[in-house]
Amino acid sequence: MLKKYLKRLLLGSALGLGGLLVLSQPAFAEETVSLEMFTINNTWMLVSAFLVFIMHLGFATLEAGLTRSKNTVNILFKNVMILSIGLLTYALVGFNLMYPGEGSWILGQWFGFAGFGIGTDAAGLTSAYNPGYTYWTDFIFQGMFAATCATIVSGAVAERIKLHSFLVFSTIYVALIYPWLGSWKWGGGWLDGLGFYDFAGSTLVHSVGGWAALACIIILGPRFGKYSQGQSRAIPGHSMPLATIGVFLLWLGWFGFNGGSVLSADPGLVSYVFVTTALAAAAGVVGSMFASEFMLKKPDLSMVLNGSLAGLVGITAGADVVSIPSAIIIGLVAGALVVASVIFIDSKLKIDDPVGATSVHLVCGIWGTLAVGIFSPDHSFLTQLLGVVAYGAVSFVSAFVIFSIVKAVMGVRVTEREEIRGLDIDEHGMEAYAGFQIFSTEG
């Protein structure tokens, strides 16, 4: 039996060679970590990967809960697909676009690509970015991230987008745009060189997703009946328990999203990031509660749910570099901001975003990125602003162009009849609650 264990260890070492060999390469010789430390780091990164995985269930339930039951199958379907497409395309091209490695850059660190497919022999040996874990761990952690970006769009375009048009757009965006833009900072591209800071993706993930969401819903237009005679009509979601489950799962996943972005199990940093993340989320809840009582005159559950996400998005850029009081302030502001933003976008701009994705991910993503320049003494506000603008311009324009092409080629919006009946029947031929019976009702 022991032989089996040793054989596995050996095989494991061979498979993990990408990571382990790095340790013995000249460049790293003086800072080798022990096999034990390598194993702990790697284990924590895998735990973080499965936590980020959970966020996809969080998005699926949150979006389903905040929309109507006649479109629930459609939303669930999109979320299952996007995760899967995201992982597969990240293996095919995304990973090597995002982490091209030293030799593969062109256009002065604006673009790089290390070739198709993944494998430890590939040119894109990203373990070179740090000695903390294997190539495979790197891929799976980053792959789980990639899919979250496209999922942000899914909620905003809900209840009126054609299924196949959404899938085509998302595939292109997650396969090409997200990783290309990610390379600018995390891949070691031009913005990294300028000192722009985004710890875990307030901008690289959330704003990049949020800008795409904004571009798409501008093109799509509002849901049928949403605005009439200059008035916005509230269209409540069909299940607050589902939405609440979603938010708790997203918060949970964020411990891996931010905690894993330390890129090692470093005890001080990971635990500090846990604390700033949790306190910012809690402060986001409290901030949005007060804002909701003040602006809406009631303690609105959906606002408070979005408030916790706002706090989380807000702290994501600087979770490792701001103080505890700053983390709480960032969360409080994000929580208030998201309430104001949801009201403003809905009532003033008259842009229809069923789940508030642009307010949560785009607005608070910008806030969090700028907050690094405000609260961290080591980072420049102007550089942060430059990053926000650069990412905003390119991601919005890219999404707008791609979605416009999709619109021209195959159309993006279901018919009015389909929209009224619900996408579940016409796009999927099934209902979310077909066998649902309530026998007795109880006062």
Add this chain to the structure above:
Amino acid sequence: MLKKYLKRLLLGSALGLGGLLVLSQPAFAEETVSLEMFTINNTWMLVSAFLVFIMHLGFATLEAGLTRSKNTVNILFKNVMILSIGLLTYALVGFNLMYPGEGSWILGQWFGFAGFGIGTDAAGLTSAYNPGYTYWTDFIFQGMFAATCATIVSGAVAERIKLHSFLVFSTIYVALIYPWLGSWKWGGGWLDGLGFYDFAGSTLVHSVGGWAALACIIILGPRFGKYSQGQSRAIPGHSMPLATIGVFLLWLGWFGFNGGSVLSADPGLVSYVFVTTALAAAAGVVGSMFASEFMLKKPDLSMVLNGSLAGLVGITAGADVVSIPSAIIIGLVAGALVVASVIFIDSKLKIDDPVGATSVHLVCGIWGTLAVGIFSPDHSFLTQLLGVVAYGAVSFVSAFVIFSIVKAVMGVRVTEREEIRGLDIDEHGMEAYAGFQIFSTEG
């Protein structure tokens, strides 16, 4: 890229200084652990922290599932708020009340406070309590615990309490009473000195929460229509799937609640605690099934769900010090006990506890604490009883006094009209299932 890694490692070390410095202090000199072991311990404690976090989603869904849909938004709102308030107040005062440290005790270890706020320079350097993880890990693990205590109250007072009154009461209880009482044992206070044992909180968390729940529901009175002409009327919950999700998530979280209470990743202890925890929960299920078939003449799902929680609460005090057969017996007894207790409190005492929180957390918390005195040869039954009585008296009286003041100042109960219409409409202006449609029904 490597430089970044090293910089992070350095920054991490600086941030984690609280924990790491401890290792080099004279007092600990002879028992330093390696950086690798420190990192493993710390990682496991963070995993435990996120597992305890999941319990809050478990409570939210369990309580929502066992009550009526007209109060669901209210319950979800309370659970999101309590977690957030619990974390923030624990950072502000709770942590330093619970772990005041050697120099901050007054009144002969009955009370201690190390000052406001958290930070590694604060007087309340609780990493001194063990060399296994950083200050921040200590805070976040204990902070997740703190909020669970207040959540126990939430379910018992459901469907009739005023939102703001609940929030005021809970804030005071979780910010001041829970950590103060916790300091008696886990902070090194007077009961710790006497040899009282409570591994992970059968008393310190569950009974302290359960006594508060009891005090509150005595003051609140039963729900409208619950008792008429001396008869108790069953008011079934609106979603057994939600309740079941809640119980599974609580069970899951308990692996961190108990497993993390080892305060290190010690392989023998943590794995042993996993086994006693899982078997006691399983035995609780089986015990409650038989009790349900015997007492209610049917296999009642809600009883079986409470049975698993009963087993978990029961094993919590002694998960590390009782044998495997004892763990199973503790679970079986707890499972039967909870069924009898739910029936007794509901039908005989006529105290209305919608989710059975007092039976699960208070009654089985007492049972579990006393069980340590029965099944562990190293602990005294009388000391355990003393702990149960001391905690019971002070937590019940504290909760009773605070909730009475809240009642006098702002009232605690919604109007009858509001209660009948449901709290969601009147307190929150929204419904849990507003857009819920069932198109076809299926025989």
Add this chain to the structure above:
Amino acid sequence: MLKKYLKRLLLGSALGLGGLLVLSQPAFAEETVSLEMFTINNTWMLVSAFLVFIMHLGFATLEAGLTRSKNTVNILFKNVMILSIGLLTYALVGFNLMYPGEGSWILGQWFGFAGFGIGTDAAGLTSAYNPGYTYWTDFIFQGMFAATCATIVSGAVAERIKLHSFLVFSTIYVALIYPWLGSWKWGGGWLDGLGFYDFAGSTLVHSVGGWAALACIIILGPRFGKYSQGQSRAIPGHSMPLATIGVFLLWLGWFGFNGGSVLSADPGLVSYVFVTTALAAAAGVVGSMFASEFMLKKPDLSMVLNGSLAGLVGITAGADVVSIPSAIIIGLVAGALVVASVIFIDSKLKIDDPVGATSVHLVCGIWGTLAVGIFSPDHSFLTQLLGVVAYGAVSFVSAFVIFSIVKAVMGVRVTEREEIRGLDIDEHGMEAYAGFQIFSTEG
């Protein structure tokens, strides 16, 4: 306080002696791992154990979602019970049947038993199978697995089986048949000696459960109204959100199911297994989407959900020994296969399997096991086929005989009246959504 830590460490060592002593035994002397590595391995295995635990919630919600609301309480009840019974019987007999250890085999490695109960002094010291973790960790990880096998049956027999008959059958199957068959390979029995390979249980868990499901539903017959005049009638599930939650949780749990089957935290192997597992699941989704569009002319959500499970079951046998492209192919084929199989079993064979358990677990379990022989150069297709046939014959016959005896003794099927009214009312005296009210509906 430090004393407490050291005492715990000591106590921990004592309790974990089973595992730790092994390291100092002569046979292992030359390959001792450091205490740090032992602790990491052990921690990862415990994380894997709680991930596999989550799968039980996944099964519960998936099965509940895919069936009608009148049988939901029954399904939830069965899943809570099976997990509990599985853990308790595994402690009583299962563990020592599955891992009998060198001295306890009879009948030429066809059967072994190391005695009743668990404990480090027991003859069945399974830590001898590898030096990576403690005895207790071994037990809890394997115990969580055991219960999944019986749960597979639960979905297939849903909506018509008598509760107590199911519980009796499952108890026998999980207590005796699953561990006995498991010993053939993982316990070091005759098939292990022949070179049969099943990394994490495509056959040992999923097919063994799937064959039992098939035997039971053949005996039970279809649900009332399922087939009339030679036509199969679709009976849609009552909650696609519940089903989707189930699938995501199962996928999540699979990272522990497969990742933990490495039996250590080996960085290369565990991370590689994460990647093959995730990509096969993603490919299963894509494969089933195309198959669904092709065969059913619509993007069917339940097919896509089963597609991800199909990919996961398919990769389970060879997750550590196939290449990345092979993993994707295995997933794609499994995804297409499950759609074809569901249609074939339902429409052609007219065997009623409400959740598609036989297609997912049995058909794709066979596919995954054979795929090892196809895609891994180190394994023989014929040996894999031999394993499939041997396991298939014995598990199907065992299940058929046991369930037939249960049928003869106590009956297995509820009355037609009960089936039409739903099992919740008649077997449990309660409803899944009793207090469920929808106040306003929203177009």
